[in-house]
Amino acid sequence: xxxxxxxxxxxxxxxxxxxxxxxxxxxxxxxxxxxxxxxxxxxxxxxxxxxxxxxxxxxxxxxxxxxxxxxxxxxxxxxxxxxxxxxxxxxxxxxxxxxxxxxxxxxxxxxxxxxxxxxxxxxxxxxxxxxxxxxxxxxxxxxxxxxxxxxxxxxxxxxxxxxxxxxxxxxxxxxxxxxxxxxxxxxxxxxxxxxxxxxxxxxxxxxxxxxxxxxxxxxxxxxxxxxxxxxxxxxxxxxxxxxxxxxxxxxxxxxxxxxxxxxxxxxxxxxxxxxxxxxxxxxxxxxxxxxxxxxxxxxxxxxxxxxxxxxxxxxxxxxxxxxxxxxxxxxxxxxxxxxxxxxxxxxxxxxxxxxxxx
Numbered sequence: 001x002x003x004x005x006x007x008x009x010x011x012x013x014x015x016x017x018x019x020x021x022x023x024x025x026x027x028x029x030x031x032x033x034x035x036x037x038x039x040x041x042x043x044x045x046x047x048x049x050x051x052x053x054x055x056x057x058x059x060x061x062x063x064x065x066x067x068x069x070x071x072x073x074x075x076x077x078x079x080x081x082x083x084x085x086x087x088x089x090x091x092x093x094x095x096x097x098x099x100x101x102x103x104x105x106x107x108x109x110x111x112x113x114x115x116x117x118x119x120x121x122x123x124x125x126x127x128x129x130x131x132x133x134x135x136x137x138x139x140x141x142x143x144x145x146x147x148x149x150x151x152x153x154x155x156x157x158x159x160x161x162x163x164x165x166x167x168x169x170x171x172x173x174x175x176x177x178x179x180x181x182x183x184x185x186x187x188x189x190x191x192x193x194x195x196x197x198x199x200x201x202x203x204x205x206x207x208x209x210x211x212x213x214x215x216x217x218x219x220x221x222x223x224x225x226x227x228x229x230x231x232x233x234x235x236x237x238x239x240x241x242x243x244x245x246x247x248x249x250x251x252x253x254x255x256x257x258x259x260x261x262x263x264x265x266x267x268x269x270x271x272x273x274x275x276x277x278x279x280x281x282x283x284x285x286x287x288x289x290x291x292x293x294x295x296x297x298x299x300x301x302x303x304x305x306x307x308x309x310x311x312x313x314x315x316x317x318x319x320x321x322x323x324x325x326x327x328x329x330x331x332x333x334x335x336x337x338x339x340x341x342x343x344x345x346x347x348x349x350x351x352x353x354x355x356x357x358x
Contacts, residue, residue: 004174007174022149040087063122078120093115093118094117095118150163164350195272196218199276226279226280226281228279244261276344280314
């Protein structure tokens with residue numbers, strides 16, 4: 001593993017302090033019911049560590065959905081606070097329906113020592129996405145935060161108030177989730193155990209071409225599947241394999257890669273020591289066209305090598321597979337779609353770069 005170059009939550013004094021943690025609770029929700037809580041569960045190790053180190057209070061901030069700077073009741077984080085309380089049954093977990101101001105301050109003040117409070121959706125305020133320093137100061141003033149921990153990996157590719165401005169105003173460090181995601185992804189880029197296999201799928205070649213370009217000189221083999229391949233992706237590089245057969249619907253639309261391509265990819269997985277997968281192979285919402293993606297997930301999950309799953313759709317698919325195939329294991333199922341893609345593509349992440357160096 002490459003060394004993490006930023007300060008970790010383990011590198012700062014937390015005892016007796018109010019700690020502000022940027023988490024990512026942008027979870028799928030329907031009618032106020034959380035459909036998948038992977039991102040909430042992923043935050044637990046950092047929260048528990050901070051409390052175990054004697055932090056006085058833990059204040060969590062996050063966004064949910066795209067309310068575009070307006071209050072949208074369906075995008076309230078209240079259900080996330082309830083779920084967090086279920087996952088931390090031994091802790092006091094509360095919710096504040098305000099982000100800053102007197103009511104928010106009163107909610108934090110009323111929290112007993114050793115407790116956790118989740119503030120309302122950051123994106124209800126347009127100043128969040130505008131990276132407003134004034135908004136960042138208002139949050140700090142209301143919460144009494146003395147230390148900032150960035151643990152929302154999925155948002156660190158954005159320069160928002162909760163990923164940039166706040167980190168410039170407080171002593172800042174990365175949480176365990178951010179550290180794990182960054183070190184795993186950077187290891188695959190900079191110091192992989194070879195052979196390194198990169199599997200790329202999805203629908204938009206414009207999204208994935210930077211990833212392919214970055215790994216063309218790094219990976220031992222790159223596989224291109226999904227709609228990208230179905231649309232006729234071409235490569236002159238000898239280490240790029242483009243899916244050659246496809247499964248079609250009744251109208252002749254190519255909606256998954258076929259058995260010949262799938263078998264070849266599975267054999268490549270068995271031979272590789274590092275596998276990075278970003279982008280499903282087909283329209284996985286329909287199980288008829290999820291066969292190739294399932295085969296890849298199974299082969300990776302049965303491998304004892306370093307296996308990294310990136311991309312929101314791909315990670316979500318693998319999480320569903322794990323619900324019925326719990327024996328499969330992966331080194332990393334990234335919580336960050338755009339963030340993991342940008343990091344793998346060699347781009348700098350503002351929310352990472354702003355954190356204090358070791």
